[in-house]
Amino acid sequence: MTPVPHPTALPVSPPAVTQLLATFVASHPSRGWSDAIEQEAHRTFLNWLGCAIGASTHAAVDAALASVREFEPSAQATVLGRNERVDMGSAALLNGISSHLFDFDDTHWKTLIHPAGPVASAALALAEKTHASGRELVDALVLGIDVACRVGIGLYPGHYDQGWHITGSTGALGAAAACARLLKLDAKRCAMALGLAASQPIGVREQFGTMAKSFHPGAAARAGLNAAVMARHGYTASAKVLEAPRGYLQVLTPTPNWQQMIEGLGTHFEISANTYKPFACGVVIHPAIDGCVQLFEGGLKPDDIARVELRVHPLVLELTGKSAPSDGLEGKFSIYHGCAVGLALGAGGEAEFSDEIVRRSDIVALRNKVTATVDSTVREAAAGITVHCKDGRRLQVFVEHAIGSRERPLSDQRLVAKFDAQVTPILGADRSTRLIELCRAMADQPSVQDLCRASASALPAMVSRAASVAA
Amino acid sequence: MTPVPHPTALPVSPPAVTQLLATFVASHPSRGWSDAIEQEAHRTFLNWLGCAIGASTHAAVDAALASVREFEPSAQATVLGRNERVDMGSAALLNGISSHLFDFDDTHWKTLIHPAGPVASAALALAEKTHASGRELVDALVLGIDVACRVGIGLYPGHYDQGWHITGSTGALGAAAACARLLKLDAKRCAMALGLAASQPIGVREQFGTMAKSFHPGAAARAGLNAAVMARHGYTASAKVLEAPRGYLQVLTPTPNWQQMIEGLGTHFEISANTYKPFACGVVIHPAIDGCVQLFEGGLKPDDIARVELRVHPLVLELTGKSAPSDGLEGKFSIYHGCAVGLALGAGGEAEFSDEIVRRSDIVALRNKVTATVDSTVREAAAGITVHCKDGRRLQVFVEHAIGSRERPLSDQRLVAKFDAQVTPILGADRSTRLIELCRAMADQPSVQDLCRASASALPAMVSRAASVAA
Numbered sequence: 015m016t017p018v019p020h021p022t023a024l025p026v027s028p029p030a031v032t033q034l035l036a037t038f039v040a041s042h043p044s045r046g047w048s049d050a051i052e053q054e055a056h057r058t059f060l061n062w063l064g065c066a067i068g069a070s071t072h073a074a075v076d077a078a079l080a081s082v083r084e085f086e087p088s089a090q091a092t093v094l095g096r097n098e099r100v101d102m103g104s105a106a107l108l109n110g111i112s113s114h115l116f117d118f119d120d121t122h123w124k125t126l127i128h129p130a131g132p133v134a135s136a137a138l139a140l141a142e143k144t145h146a147s148g149r150e151l152v153d154a155l156v157l158g159i160d161v162a163c164r165v166g167i168g169l170y171p172g173h174y175d176q177g178w179h180i181t182g183s184t185g186a187l188g189a190a191a192a193c194a195r196l197l198k199l200d201a202k203r204c205a206m207a208l209g210l211a212a213s214q215p216i217g218v219r220e221q222f223g224t225m226a227k228s229f230h231p232g233a234a235a236r237a238g239l240n241a242a243v244m245a246r247h248g249y250t251a252s253a254k255v256l257e258a259p260r261g262y263l264q265v266l267t268p269t270p271n272w273q274q275m276i277e278g279l280g281t282h283f284e285i286s287a288n289t290y291k292p293f294a295c296g297v298v299i300h301p302a303i304d305g306c307v308q309l310f311e312g313g314l315k316p317d318d319i320a321r322v323e324l325r326v327h328p329l330v331l332e333l334t335g336k337s338a339p340s341d342g343l344e345g346k347f348s349i350y351h352g353c354a355v356g357l358a359l360g361a362g363g364e365a366e367f368s369d370e371i372v373r374r375s376d377i378v379a380l381r382n383k384v385t386a387t388v389d390s391t392v393r394e395a396a397a398g399i400t401v402h403c404k405d406g407r408r409l410q411v412f413v414e415h416a417i418g419s420r421e422r423p424l425s426d427q428r429l430v431a432k433f434d435a436q437v438t439p440i441l442g443a444d445r446s447t448r449l450i451e452l453c454r455a456m457a458d459q460p461s462v463q464d465l466c467r468a469s470a471s472a473l474p475a476m477v478s479r480a481a482s483v484a485a
Numbered sequence: 486m487t488p489v490p491h492p493t494a495l496p497v498s499p500p501a502v503t504q505l506l507a508t509f510v511a512s513h514p515s516r517g518w519s520d521a522i523e524q525e526a527h528r529t530f531l532n533w534l535g536c537a538i539g540a541s542t543h544a545a546v547d548a549a550l551a552s553v554r555e556f557e558p559s560a561q562a563t564v565l566g567r568n569e570r571v572d573m574g575s576a577a578l579l580n581g582i583s584s585h586l587f588d589f590d591d592t593h594w595k596t597l598i599h600p601a602g603p604v605a606s607a608a609l610a611l612a613e614k615t616h617a618s619g620r621e622l623v624d625a626l627v628l629g630i631d632v633a634c635r636v637g638i639g640l641y642p643g644h645y646d647q648g649w650h651i652t653g654s655t656g657a658l659g660a661a662a663a664c665a666r667l668l669k670l671d672a673k674r675c676a677m678a679l680g681l682a683a684s685q686p687i688g689v690r691e692q693f694g695t696m697a698k699s700f701h702p703g704a705a706a707r708a709g710l711n712a713a714v715m716a717r718h719g720y721t722a723s724a725k726v727l728e729a730p731r732g733y734l735q736v737l738t739p740t741p742n743w744q745q746m747i748e749g750l751g752t753h754f755e756i757s758a759n760t761y762k763p764f765a766c767g768v769v770i771h772p773a774i775d776g777c778v779q780l781f782e783g784g785l786k787p788d789d790i791a792r793v794e795l796r797v798h799p800l801v802l803e804l805t806g807k808s809a810p811s812d813g814l815e816g817k818f819s820i821y822h823g824c825a826v827g828l829a830l831g832a833g834g835e836a837e838f839s840d841e842i843v844r845r846s847d848i849v850a851l852r853n854k855v856t857a858t859v860d861s862t863v864r865e866a867a868a869g870i871t872v873h874c875k876d877g878r879r880l881q882v883f884v885e886h887a888i889g890s891r892e893r894p895l896s897d898q899r900l901v902a903k904f905d906a907q908v909t910p911i912l913g914a915d916r917s918t919r920l921i922e923l924c925r926a927m928a929d930q931p932s933v934q935d936l937c938r939a940s941a942s943a944l945p946a947m948v949s950r951a952a953s954v955a956a
Contacts, residue, residue, distance in 0.1 A: 073719075080718040081711070085572040086559035101556040177731030182684070210697055213653070213688045214704065220732035226681055226722035229715075233685065237704075240552070244700075247551040248544075251697035260648030261691035 028257040028272045031168070032212075035161055035256070036205035038279055039191045044153050045457070051283045052457065055156050057426065060433055060453040061120055061290045062113050062130035063094065063469065067449075068364060068436025069115035070095025071475045074225040078111050078232070091139045092466040095440045096475055102139040103236045106189070110135035110232030111225075114181075116364045117346055118294040118436075122159075123420045124287050125166035125180060131231030132185025133158035136239040137192040141462045146196050148459030154192035156285055161208075162188025163284035165256070165263075168275035173267040182217025182230025183266065189238020190245075197246050202253075209251025210241035212262040223343070290429060292418035293362030295346035299334045300416035301397035302326065302349055306356025308411055309401060316358045316380050318403045324349065325389040325398035337381070345372040353399070354380040363435055395419060441471060499728040499743045502639070503683075506632055506727070507676035509750055510662045515624050516928075522754045523928065526627050528897065531904055531924040532591055532761045533584050533601035534565065534940065538920075539835060539907025540586035541566025542946045545696040549582050549703070562610040563937040566911045567946055573610040574707045577660070581606035581703030582696075585652075587835045588817055589765040589907075593630075593758050594891045596637035596651060600759065602702030603656025604629035607710040608663040612933045617667050619930030625663040627756055632679075633659025634755035636727070636734075639746035644738040653688025653701030654737065660709020661716075668717050673724075680722025681712035683733040694814070761900060763889035764833030766817035770805045771887035772868035773797065773820055777827025779882055780872060787829045787851050789874045795820065796860040796869035808852070816843040824870070825851040834906055866890060912942060 045052065069075065070093070079093065082104040091105035094112060099105075110131050113119055119128045137154045140146070146154075165184045174180050190211035194204040214237040217230035245251075255261045263270040293303045302324055326349065336348040345351040345367045354377050355366035371377055392398060395416065401409040415421035417428075424432070430450055437446040445468060452465045459465065516523065540546065541564070550564065553575040562576035565583060570576075581602050584590055590599045608625045611617070617625075636655045645651050661682035665675040685708040688701035716722075726732045734741040764774045773795055797820065807819040816822040816838045825848050826837040842848055863869060866887065872880040886892040888899075895903070901921055908917040916939060923936045930936065 074721075077718040077720040078715060081714040081720065084714050085574050086561065087572075088557035088559075090557065101558075103556050177736040179684075209692070209695070210700060213650075213692060213697060213701060215686065217684045218726065218732055218736050220723045220726050220729040221680070221684060224680070224721040224723050226684060226720070226726075229681060229720070229722075230684060233708075243552040243555050244549060247548040249548040249552065249697070249700070250545075250695040251700075252691045252695050255689065255691050255697075258691040261689055265648040265689050 032256040037201045040201040040204045062134045064433035064436045066109050066113035067095035069112045072115050091142045092470045094469045097471045102143045105139035106136045106235035106239050107232040110235035111228045114228040114231045116294045122163050125170045127166045128181045129159040132234040133188040133192050135235035136189035142466045148456040152457045154195045158188040158192025159285045161191035164275050169267045172269040179217030182234045183215035185234025186211035186214045186237040189235045190241040193239045193242030203245045206245035206251050207242040209255045212255045290424050294364045299349050299352040301413040303352040303356040303362045304416040305399040305411040305413045306353045310360035320402045320404045322384040323400045324386040327394040328388045341369045342367045350381040350384045353384050503727040508672045511672040511675045533605045535904035535907045537580050537584035538566035540583045543586050562613045563941045565940045568942045573614045576610035577607045577706035577710050578703040581706035582699045585699040585702045587765045591759050593634045596641045598637045599652045600630045603705040604659040604663050606706035607660035611664050613937045619927040623928045625666045629659045629663025630756045632662035635746050640738045643740040648690050650688030653705045654686035656705025657682035657685045657708040660706045661712040664710045664713030674716045677716035677722050678713040680726045683726045761895050765835045770820050770823045772884040774823045774827040774833045775887040776870040776882040776884040777824045781831035791873045791875045793855040794871045795857040798865040799859045812840045813838045821852040821855045824855050
């Protein structure tokens with residue numbers, strides 16, 4: 015990159031963003047938003063919880079938990095889906111890691127942030143320790159996600175293009191805001207919390223494909239929680255750290271979007287732009303999987319198929335062009351595999367991206383029938399599928415916007431089904447049903463403790479894994 | 486800043502820096518350097534320890550410790566200078582904060598990194614828990630500081646100019662290297678440790694003037710220690726995270742210096758470029774204080790002085806131009822105060838930057854006799870002082886390089902005196918003497934535990950503070 019001189023003076027002074035956000039977090043009224051926002055907060059929380067529990071026995075969580083144990087943590091908070099308890103900071107880390115592992119979490123479509131990971135992981139861990147109510151938790155979630163996404167709007171797109179993992183680089187700010195709210199900090203101390211968080215952008219995109227990618231939202235959750243606790247005890251930071259010349263935004267992006275960051279603050283809530291993945295992989299192949307699922311649901315069988323031709327945006331082959339994936343993780347980066355499971359199994363959940371399915375001979379055969387060509391007329395959010403059948407029929411589907419996108423959001427029923435599919439293998443069907451009910455009524459819970467208890471396993475992870483394999 | 490396009494291909498591929506550094510950390514022989522390097526490592530450690538103990542009763546440490554207690558930490562490691570024990574990660578945080586608070590720590594002159602804070606704080610905390618030997622600690626210190634400073638060389642100056650606090654943005658990498666060495670990780674896992682650390686650059690310069698500045702080395706220490714422990718348990722990260730297009734260096738600076746980063750790796754050690762502050766404030770006013778101390782030592786008395794004229798580099802007035810400081814912290818950003826204490830007290834240690842001294846009427850009066858003018862012929866490391874005496878004499882001193890600079894390093898005796906002045910008020914003279922001896926023979930210690938025990942206070946901080954005020 016060519017050197018860029020640092021400006022010594024801006025043509026227009028940026029607004030006092032740090033103070034504005036801090037005051038907002040400290041004083042916005044409880045439930046101070048529409049029913050639609052309140053509902054979206056519950057959807058966001060359910061989606062996050064299901065992902066975190068679903069991935070709780072993943073090797074990455076095992077490794078992270080083993081390292082947490084080296085510090086001999088106190089037993090303050092739940093590791094979702096597991097029987098271990100750790101200090102609230104470590105719980106924020108572990109649950110944040112877990113919630114991101116399946117690549118199945120939420121997406122704020124404007125910024126590509128996956129906001130619940132850092133924010134909900136921090137907020138629930140702190141809420142468990144402080145015995146906060148469900149109402150307070152939901153408030154913290156909405157406000158924290160608003161802060162993270164607004165910061166993301168301030169940074170995007172220059173920041174993401176530079177190589178930052180924006181979920182992690184903004185996450186500590188969202189987590190700090192949520193935790194500052196839970197701790198009932200005044201505006202001055204909310205600003206300190208944001209200040210300390212602003213010194214901790216976490217995550218570069220080179221890590222994609224390794225466990226470190228999931229570390230980012232977990233570490234951001236822990237960093238934000240820590241920042242709020244330190245602010246509570248009077249640890250000072252700059253009160254203008256977000257907007258100052260050598261502060262967060264100007265350090266982290268060449269092109270801060272000051273006005274968009276604060277537009278509608280307090281009346282428009284960014285959680286309204288949150289979406290939930292219907293398929294456990296990057297959104298760029300969702301349109302193709304969606305089309306294939308539609309064909310499956312229309313009665314098409316794999317044996318009917320001679321060949322499949324896809325027309326896709328260039329980004330699809332750039333990001334997900336693996337034609338011969340060897341395991342589940344590689345499968346998530348294969349448009350060919352996504353189509354194969356959509357056509358053969360009518361789904362693209364975590365189960366369809368297992369090592370076993372990726373290696374199954376019929377799936378391999380079906381993958382090999384799929385070709386993809388780049389078509390510059392096809393938008394990023396779209397895909398065209400043509401199936402040439404053995405009997406001469408030709409079937410065509412064009413997906414303008416995939417299910418789960420902003421234009422076609424997942425219904426509540428589909429979100430519940432997604433939750434159930436992830437949680438039942440870990441905690442059993444009855445517990446999944448109970449959690450769905452607790453989440454539905456989250457705002458009415460006098461304490462989050464019931465939910466936390468219900469999210470814990472009575473069994474060690476080894477036993478859970480063996481049981482779900484046997485099932 | 487104008488948008489900068491991200492290069493899709495570099496003219497020349499960068500070297501495999503991550504692997505090179507990881508292999509170096511894992512396999513460089515113990516004591517694999519000259520006597521001069523071994524001696525510098527001991528000087529670095531002594532300087533760091535004295536600063537950490539000296540500032541251990543500062544309000545910032547109190548606040549950080551109070552927040553650590555919210556997590557109910559285990560009692561694995563010493564909080565230097567205090568009677569509390571916390572988990573090793575929190576000890577790394579607290580000692581890292583403490584070591585930076587007085588602005589009295591070490592400076593790697595090539596990069597402006599203060600390297601011991603993140604590296605020694607992490608290493609000692611881990612070494613205490615694992616019962617590592619003094620030899621292993623010194624090895625970790627040399628290797629960790631080498632990694633941090635080489636990364637800094639890779640980043641400098643574009644990165645610092647952008648607004649990063651380079652001590653914190655490189656610190657986790659140095660700490661991770663030191664801790665990976667202490668844990669005896671192989672090259673593959675050292676690379677994972679560096680990888681996880683590379684996702685955690687900490688600190689923007691807007692925080693200067695607040696407690697958050699000192700948070701940076703402490704948080705970096707903890708992040709690096711955590712990264713090494715996670716790598717130990719197999720938590721994966723990218724094996725080329727430092728050099729990849731969307732990796733650490735290319736994200737964090739417009740101008741990576743690949744070749745200088747790895748030049749002489751294994752034969753030249755960056756700790757050789759470490760220097761130690763003789764005065765408890767930013768290096769930019771050290772030349773002026775030095776000159777004033779020289780005048781004091783020559784017999785000049787404040788009452789003799791009519792006025793003092795300084796000729797200084799422009800940066801001095803930009804960074805330290807406060808003409809009427811109201812407390813100790815502001816005093817550190819006042820060239821006028823630095824000169825006043827140099828002339829009146831012949832020193833510029835932490836005691837000379839107390840609130841009390843800053844507000845003392847004779848010091849105020851002397852400050853008001855000092856004027857400073859910018860002289861573009863005066864280099865940044867130099868200062869000219871002219872004293873006009875009441876009896877008509879005119880005294881002149883020109884300091885080419887301040888005491889403590891690379892050209893005029895502090896002697897061992899001065900380092901010991903600096904240590905003693907900071908540690909005696911906290912732990913008493915006998916303990917200070919014992920610690921000096923333990924540090925001198927650090928490499929021969931079968932375990933670091935003796936030093937850690939000797940660095941702890943038997944008394945709660947409140948009592949220490951009252952005792953030192955009474956003394």
